[in-house]
Amino acid sequence: MTQVDHTRMANAIRGLAMDAVEKAKSGHPGLPMGAADIATVLFTQFLKFDAAAPTWPDRDRFVLSAGHGSMLLYALLYLTGNKDMTLDQIRNFRQLGSKTPGHPENFETSGVETTTGPLGQGIATSVGMALAEKMLAAEFGKKVVAHHTYVLASDGDLMEGVSQEAIAMAGHWKLNKLIVLYDNNGISIDGPTSLADSVDQVKRFKSAGWAAELIDGQDPKAIAAAITRAQKSNKPSLISCKTTIGYGAPTRAGTAKVHGEALGADELKGAKEKLGISLDAFSVPDDVLKAWRAAGSRGAAAREEWESVFAELGPRKRAEFERRMRHERPAALSKALRAHKKALLESPQNVATRKSSESAIEAIAGAMPMEFLAGSADLTGSNNNKAKSAVAFSAKMPKGRFIHYGIREHGMAAAMNGIFLHGGFAPNGATFLVFTDYARPAMRIAALMGAGVVYVMTHDSIGLGEDGPTHQPVEHLAALRAIPNMRVFRPCDAVEVAECWELALNRVDGPTVLALTRQNLPQLRTNAPNDNPCAHGAYELVAAQGEAKVSLFASGSEVEIAVAAQKQLSERGIASRVVSVPSLELLLAQPADRKTAIIGNAPVKVAIEAAVRWGWDAVIGQDGEFIGMHGFGASAPAKDLFKHFGITAEAAVNAVLKRVG
Numbered sequence: 240m241t242q243v244d245h246t247r248m249a250n251a252i253r254g255l256a257m258d259a260v261e262k263a264k265s266g267h268p269g270l271p272m273g274a275a276d277i278a279t280v281l282f283t284q285f286l287k288f289d290a291a292a293p294t295w296p297d298r299d300r301f302v303l304s305a306g307h308g309s310m311l312l313y314a315l316l317y318l319t320g321n322k323d324m325t326l327d328q329i330r331n332f333r334q335l336g337s338k339t340p341g342h343p344e345n346f347e348t349s350g351v352e353t354t355t356g357p358l359g360q361g362i363a364t365s366v367g368m369a370l371a372e373k374m375l376a377a378e379f380g381k382k383v384v385a386h387h388t389y390v391l392a393s394d395g396d397l398m399e400g401v402s403q404e405a406i407a408m409a410g411h412w413k414l415n416k417l418i419v420l421y422d423n424n425g426i427s428i429d430g431p432t433s434l435a436d437s438v439d440q441v442k443r444f445k446s447a448g449w450a451a452e453l454i455d456g457q458d459p460k461a462i463a464a465a466i467t468r469a470q471k472s473n474k475p476s477l478i479s480c481k482t483t484i485g486y487g488a489p490t491r492a493g494t495a496k497v498h499g500e501a502l503g504a505d506e507l508k509g510a511k512e513k514l515g516i517s518l519d520a521f522s523v524p525d526d527v528l529k530a531w532r533a534a535g536s537r538g539a540a541a542r543e544e545w546e547s548v549f550a551e552l553g554p555r556k557r558a559e560f561e562r563r564m565r566h567e568r569p570a571a572l573s574k575a576l577r578a579h580k581k582a583l584l585e586s587p588q589n590v591a592t593r594k595s596s597e598s599a600i601e602a603i604a605g606a607m608p609m610e611f612l613a614g615s616a617d618l619t620g621s622n623n624n625k626a627k628s629a630v631a632f633s634a635k636m637p638k639g640r641f642i643h644y645g646i647r648e649h650g651m652a653a654a655m656n657g658i659f660l661h662g663g664f665a666p667n668g669a670t671f672l673v674f675t676d677y678a679r680p681a682m683r684i685a686a687l688m689g690a691g692v693v694y695v696m697t698h699d700s701i702g703l704g705e706d707g708p709t710h711q712p713v714e715h716l717a718a719l720r721a722i723p724n725m726r727v728f729r730p731c732d733a734v735e736v737a738e739c740w741e742l743a744l745n746r747v748d749g750p751t752v753l754a755l756t757r758q759n760l761p762q763l764r765t766n767a768p769n770d771n772p773c774a775h776g777a778y779e780l781v782a783a784q785g786e787a788k789v790s791l792f793a794s795g796s797e798v799e800i801a802v803a804a805q806k807q808l809s810e811r812g813i814a815s816r817v818v819s820v821p822s823l824e825l826l827l828a829q830p831a832d833r834k835t836a837i838i839g840n841a842p843v844k845v846a847i848e849a850a851v852r853w854g855w856d857a858v859i860g861q862d863g864e865f866i867g868m869h870g871f872g873a874s875a876p877a878k879d880l881f882k883h884f885g886i887t888a889e890a891a892v893n894a895v896l897k898r899v900g
Contacts, residue, residue: 244530245276245279245280245283245459247515247524247527248279248283248527248530248531249275249276249278249279250275250487250514250515250516251314251318251523251524251527251528251531252271252275252278252279252311252314252315252318253271253272253275253486253487253510253514253516254511254514254516254517254521254522254523255310255313255314255317255318255329255521255523256268256271256272256275256310256311256314257272257502257507257510257511258329258507258520258521259310259313259314259329259330259332259339259521260310260332260501260502261501261502261503261504261507261520262330262332262520263332263333263334263501264501265333265341265500265501266309266310266332266333266341266499266500266501267307267308267309267310267498267499268310268485268488268497268501268502269308269424269426269484269485269491269497269498269499270305270307270308270311270393270422270424270484270498271308271310271311271314272484272485272486272487272488272492272497272510273422273424273456273482273483273484273485273486274305274308274311274391274422274456274480274482275311275486276456276457276458276459276462276482276486277391277420277422277456277462277480277482278311278315278391279459280459280462280463280466281301281389281420281462281466282301282315282319282534283530283531283534283537284463284466285299285389285463285466285470286299286301286389286538287299287386287387287538287541288301288319288535288538289535289536289538289539289541289542290316290319290320290321290322290350290532290535290536290538291320291322291535291536291539292539292542293321293349293350295542295545296384296545296560296564296662297383297384297385297386297542297545298386298538298542299386299387299388299389300352300365300368300386300387300388300389300661301352301389301390301391302352302353302355302361302362302364302365302368302388302389302390302391303343303351303355303361303391304355304358304359304360304361304362304365304390304391304392304393304396305355305358305361305391305392305393305395305396305422306342306343306354306355306356306357306358306360306361307341307342307356307393307499308391308393308422309339309340309341309342309343310329310332310339311391312343312350312351313328313329313332313339313348314329316348316349316350316351317329318523318528318531318532318534318535319531319532319534319535320531320532320535320536321349321350321535322349323338323348323349323350324338324339324348324349324350326521329521330521341356342354342355342356343355343356344687344688345660345688346687346688346689352368352660353365353368353656353657353660353688354684354687354688357680357684358393358395358396358398358399359395359396359399359400359401359402359405359653360401360653360656360680360681360684361390361392361396362390362392362396362397362402362405362406362419363401363402363404363405363649363650363653363654363657363681364653364654364656364657364660364681364684365388365390365405365417365419365657366405366406366408366409366414366417366650366653366654366657367653367654367655367656367657367658367659367660367661367666368388368657368658368660368661369388369409369414369416369417369475369657370412370414370632370642370654370657370658371657371658371661371662371663371664372384372386372388372416372661373412373414373416373637374612374632374637374638374663374664375663376637377637377638378609378638379552379556379560382548383545383548383549383552383560386416387416387417387418387470388416388417388418389418389419389420390417390418390419390420391420391422392419392420392421392422393421393422393424394422394423394424394425394426394427394432394436395427397421397438397440398427398432398435398436400649401649401650401653401680401681403447404645404647404649404650404651405650405653405654406443406444406447406449406475407447407645407647407650408644408645408647408650408654409447409448409449409475410444410447410448410449410474410475411447411448411634412632412633412634413448413473413474413475413634414475415472415473415474415475415476417475417476418466418469418470418475418476418478419444419475419476419477419478420466420478420480421440421477421478421479421480422456422480422482423440423453423456423479423480423481423482424481424482424483424484424493425484426484426493426494426495426498427495427498428495428498428499429495430495431495440477440479441453441477441479444477448474448475449474449475449476449477450468450469450472450474450475450476450477451476451477451478451479452465452468452477452478452479453479453481454478454479454480454481455480455481456480456481456482457481457482457483457486462478462480465478465480466478484497484498485497485498485502487510487513487514488502488506488509488510489506489509489510489513490506490509491506560663563610563662563663563664564662564663565662566659566662566665566691566747568607568665568744568745569606569607571606571607572603572606572607572741572744572745573741574606575602575603575605575606576599576602576603576606576737576738576740576741577767577769578602579598579599579602579737580734580737580738580767581767583595583733583734583737583762583767584734584764584765584766584767587733587761587762588732588733588762589759589760589761589762590733590759590760591755591756591757591758591759591760592730592731592732592733592735592736592755592756592760592795592796593621593622593623593697593698593755593756593757594623594759595732595733595736595737596623596624596695596697596736596740596753596755597623597624598733599733599736599737599740600613600623600624600625600626600740601626601627602737603626603740603744604626604628604629604640605628607665608628608640609640610663610664610665611626611640611664611665611667612640612641612642612658612664612665612666612667613625613626613629613640613641613642613666613667613668613669613695614641614642614643614644614651614655614666614667614668614669615641615642615643615644615668615669615670615695616644616645616646616647616648616651616668616669616670616674617643617644617645617646618669618670618671618697619641619643619669621671621697621698621757622669622670622695622697623697624667624669624695625641626640626641629641631643642668644668648670648674648675648677648678649677649678649680649681651668651670651678652668652678652681652682652685652692652694653680653681653684655667655668655681655685655690655692656681656684656685656688656690656692658692659685659690659691659692660688660690665691665693665744666692666693667692667693667694667695667743668692668693668694668695669694669695669696669697670696670697671696671697671698671703671710671712672696672697672698672699672700672712672715672716672754673698673709673710673711673712673715675694675696675712675715675718675719675752676715678694679718682694682719682722682725682750683722683725685725685749685750686722686723686724686725686749686750687723687724689724689748689749690749690750691746691747691748691749691750691751692750692751693743693744693750693751693752693753694750694751694752694753695753695755696752696753696754696755697755697756697757698710698712698755698756698757699712699716699729699754699755699756699757699795699796700712700713700756700795700796700849700850701713701849701868701872701873701877701880701881701884701886702756702757702758702796702849702877702880702881703757703758703877704757704758704874704875704876704877704880705874705875705876706874707872707873707874708871708872708873708874711871711872712850713849713850713851713868713870713871713872714850714851714853715850716729716754716794716823716848716850716851716854717850717851717853717854719752720823720824720854721853721854724748724749724750725749725750725751725752725824726742726743726746726749726750726751726752726822726824726825727751727752727754727822727823727824728742728743728751728752728753728754728773728821728822729754729794729795729820729821729822730753730755730773730795730821731760731763731780731793731794731795731796731798731799731819731821732760732761732762732763732764732798733762733764734762734764734767735764735773735819735821736753736755737767738767738771738772738773738774738821739753739773739821739822740753741771742771742773742774754795756795756796757877758796758877760796760799761799763780763798763799763802763819764780773821773822774825775825775826775829775833775837776820776821776822776823776824776825776826776827776828776829776837777792777818777819777820777821777822777823777825777826777837778818778819778837779816779817779818779837779839780798780802780817780818780819781802781805781816781817782816783814783815783816783841784809784814785814786814787814787815787816787839787841788813788814788815788841788842788843788899789808789813789814789815789816789841789842789843789844789845789895789899790815790816790818790838790839790841790843790844790845791804791805791815791816791817791818791845791847791891792818792820792844792845792846792847792855792858792859793817793818793819793820793846793847793848794819794820794821794823794848795821795848795849796849797847797848797849797866797886798817798819800847800866800881800886800887800888800891801817801845801847801888801891802817803888804845804847804888804889804891804892804895805817806888807888807889807892808892808895811892811896813895813899815841815895816839816841818837818838818839820858823854823855823858824854826838826858827857827858838858842898843864843895843898843899844858844859844860844863844864845859845863845864845865845866845891845894845895846858846859846863846864846865846866846867847865847866847867847886847891848866848867849867849868849881849884849886850867850868851867851868851869852865852867852869864891864894864895864897864898866885866886866887866890866891866894867886868884868886872884
């Protein structure tokens with residue numbers, strides 16, 4: 240393209256972004272105006288995509304990590320011919336029901352690879368995408384899997400701490416198909432980034448094992464040359480593109496005023512006159528639109544060639560690839576877990592649920608050895624989620640199926656989102672339950688997007704013992720249950736663990752937490768029906784002898800306490816039932832008749848959980864009895880702690896006796 244052609248095409252992005260933000264009286268025009276040159280070069284000369292087939296497996300991924308600049312992406316989708324992104328959608332930017340929300344949402348808008356907005360999430364998620372590409376290429380061959388992951392990141396993305404976790408992992412793993420274009424405009428909401436930051440990002444990325452360079456981000460030739468170099472690198476690449484935020488705005492360019500608010504009529508008119516853009520709102524010259532549509536269809540030939548190559552694979556390998564990209568689980572999984580549960584009933588395991596999870600993982604890994612992708616944030620020996628057959632992934636061992644994430648809980652969780660969104664794997668990552676505090680922003684994004692990832696969170700209560708209150712989660716179950724679309728399982732024994740793993744792996748429309756114990760627990764289940772009672776969130780584990788006067792509800796390690804309390808109540812002539820509640824929020828989501836049947840109508844209801852009460856009133860009522868935590872824990876052996884905090888069968892019995900006399 241000539242410089243004139245490039246300028247007019249870039250200005251089409253600027254014009255649409257300015258007009259959309261102005262009409263909405265809300266948004267961020269500065270980034271699309273400043274980064275339009277970067278996007279134009281990338282989409283017209285390098286990005287392998289077909290606007291008519293936005294989900295074909297070997298497309299390049301483009302992640303707008305700077306999600307506040309969403310109009311850049313929406314303009315690109317419209318201009319390149321994505322059929323779902325019409326001019327009317329652009330006109331309805333940030334309006335209810337539009338496909339152009341304030342920040343990109345992958346579940347709302349075709350062509351958006353991942354939800355972004357909270358800064359740092361996009362670049363961290365992209366690491367998982369690039370990781371999945373590397374793994375699949377090693378397994379299926381580079382003729383089938385050979386694409387790049389491009390990221391447009393902002394100053395804010397790189398200030399967020401998760402970016403350091405992400406770039407350290409990417410550099411260590413030599414993810415050379417990951418290319419980050421940094422919109423280095425030196426402006427944040429408060430003003431110049433120099434108010435709070437003086438990091439040399441090029442040196443920072445180089446120190447993490449990246450190729451990195453600084454270029455003029457308004458010069459299309461410099462941008463193209465840098466991307467060409469990055470594509471040839473054996474390292475991930477950072478291209479720091481020095482740009483002017485709000486490029487073209489007569490008085491606001493290069494200032495914080497253009498970052499997060501509409502230009503206003505006078506500034507908009509001045510910008511369009513300066514850039515040579517039509518004053519008519521949402522106007523794109525026919526020849527410019529035609530050129531953009533040509534760019535959008537340019538990748539059709541690459542897609543068709545890929546389809547031909549893919550068709551030459553053996554039918555079994557082709558079917559395997561397609562199944563995994565659909566996140567469809569193999570038939571062997573349910574068969575393996577049925578056999579595992581049968582073995583448990585024949586030889587009960589009285590072990591910690593983290594250990595019974597390890598046993599379940601052996602069965603799972605045998606059924607899905609290449610797609611079951613586990614990892615741990617430096618706690619492998621404690622989390623017990625590494626199968627014996629699993630080989631550690633590394634830059635030199637891309638077929639490895641266990642990832643050592645290092646002490647990077649947030650980066651791990653974000654990368655898992657990228658792995659799932661890319662397709663081909665069933666990712667799970669592990670740490671201690673208390674450290675969901677570090678992973679929570681990415682966990683929330685997973686719930687928002689409906690990403691089917693699994694978190695193996697061990698050391699789930701004061702039962703972890705001597706490490707003390709800093710490591711003992713008390714509010715974490717409640718906090719995770721409060722996240723919409725997050726499913727939390729706290730199984731009570733080895734059989735429930737197997738059932739919860741099966742439910743977690745078969746859930747591909749949202750994330751699942753498995754909260755597991757450090758301390759040993761007895762195997763309480765004596766049967767394993769095919770319908771998986773954990774699927775209802777709760778079920779009657781031990782029925783009452785006669786009409787129940789008391790219902791004892793408990794999760795995880797406290798189900799053992801409920802069973803002991805029932806025996807003591809029986810000795811006193813008080814009939815009670817024990818209800819195991821592996822998933823409180825799943826119970827509460829059941830149809831009303833089923834929920835009522837599970838909760839029952841016993842006049843006295845007691846909940847037992849070594850955590851705070853929040854959430855349990857929906858089961859036991861505000862007048863129900865709660866045996867649990869009311870503050871932080873302490874450092875001591877687990878048995879001493881449960882007695883010290885009054886989480887015992889005797890405490891449950893005494894609470895009942897106060898009510899029934």
